């Protein structure tokens with residue numbers, strides 16, 4: 001088995017493993033991955049990470065997601081430096097405690113069609129009594145320990161009064177008309193406070209953090225939406241906040257190398273010539289051709305300003321391609337160093353257990369609301385035919401899918417960043433083109449070469465520019481429960497314009513990937529069928545990037 005430390009992460013925070021190690025018992029010899037880690041004092045694979053199994057059984061509702069070891073089938077686990085195990089365990093325990101908080105009970109409710117039962121938590125309402133009256137079926141209340149906040153009640157109350165939930169489920173009539181096939185419905189996460197789904201998770205985690213002894217918050221960000229959401233909740237609760245974000249930085253030698261190297265690459269040259277031949281030529285166009293990708297702080301400058309305005313410290317990350325992967329590695333490095341005082345608010349349903357589960361749970365409000373809105377708008381028991389979402393690390397997609405995974409008649413489709421095409425070397429289509437390995441503490445699909453080195457991803461959208469994916473998506477893919485497709489940068493840009501013009505909604509470039517997939521999907525579906533798309537964020541942050549590619553004056557020249 002090839003097991004190497006990813007070149008992009010020399011301090012062993014990132015361990016890339018080309019293939020899963022064979023099953024082993026407690027007494028068996030350590031795998032190469034274990035040895036590679038153990039040879040460095042700062043990192044060992046946790047016992048909880050025990051060797052991944054590679055079986056991919058079809059999904060069954062009884063499959064625990066995750067199991068007690070934090071695995072989704074073969075995927076997930078905890079592949080982290082020893083120093084983080086205690087923090088992850090504390091987080092896991094605190095989360096479990098919050099779930100079992102006596103302020104909440106679980107009751108069964110019956111769906112509209114009266115046939116199917118599902119579980120839903122309801123608040124007993126120690127702080128929220130009026131809004132959530134005690135169902136008569138529940139036993140009398142047990143007093144809550146004064147130091148324990150009723151997390152779920154608090155979470156729901158802030159989601160409602162501060163974030164502005166529930167977000168609408170909106171019928172996109174002109175898009176529907178445009179395709180002439182399935183009805184298109186948008187779950188409007190872009191209307192949340194701060195403009196994306198990310199705040200659901202940041203809020204949940206900050207409330208959890210308040211229950212623990214951690215007083216300092218760190219986070220990584222790519223598109224800046226998770227950074228803004230985290231800076232926002234930290235401002236609300238008065239916590240110091242540090243955000244890691246990639247910044248393009250280029251030394252003189254590198255500049256000359258790239259500048260002269262540029263003229264030898266025909267595809268770049270043709271891009272240059274193309275930009276010359278159109279009225280959209282500008283210096284920024286030229287610099288995009290010369291130095292593609294790698295500049296999150298530049299391409300999401302609006303969000304950098306917002307984070308700083310909110311009082312967060314934005315720490316530039318210059319390593320690697322200066323994108324989300326590198327920001328995540330840097331945040332983990334900080335966490336390893338300051339674990340006693342610091343909570344890491346990871347922004348997607350990725351990373352070591354319990355993050356994929358926890359982030360999914362906090363985001364699952366999206367799917368829960370969607371179900372209720374389908375019933376109220378379409379009639380009891382009526383459900384969509386397809387759920388569609390873009391996939392970076394996978395949190396907005398899992399937030400929408402989770403509620404419906406066991407409704408096997410509903411197609412779940414995740415859309416990845418196809419960049420310049422999945423057959424090129426420039427894409428971030430992890431599930432389409434990757435293979436299982438370990439990145440940022442979790443075993444999942446990964447863009448890697450034969451030696452297990454992480455391949456630098458590419459996407460026009462900073463939030464999808466990531467070589468890994470949350471482990472539950474890997475499980476759903478291998479189990480055949482969810483489908484994954486990729487669309488190119490150009491297709492996403494086209495959708496960005498189309499949805500702006502047809503619906504008066506400027507979507508985030510991340511979201512535009514899911515919207516772009518409608519081109520293939522919607523016309524092929526019968527009239528009367530329904531697609532719900534997670535409109536994960538708004539596109540204000542992306543107008544500068546888009547303006548570099550689009551020539552918009554009075555109209556659009558394509």
Ligand SMILES: Cc1ncc(COP(=O)(O)O)c(C=O)c1O
Pocket residue numbers: 196197222223224225226347348349390391392393394395396397462463464508510511536537538
């Ligand atoms: C608006 C928006 N949508 C989607 C994503 C992708 O992240 P995830 O796959 O975790 O939802 C991002 C990431 O920054 C984002 O900002």
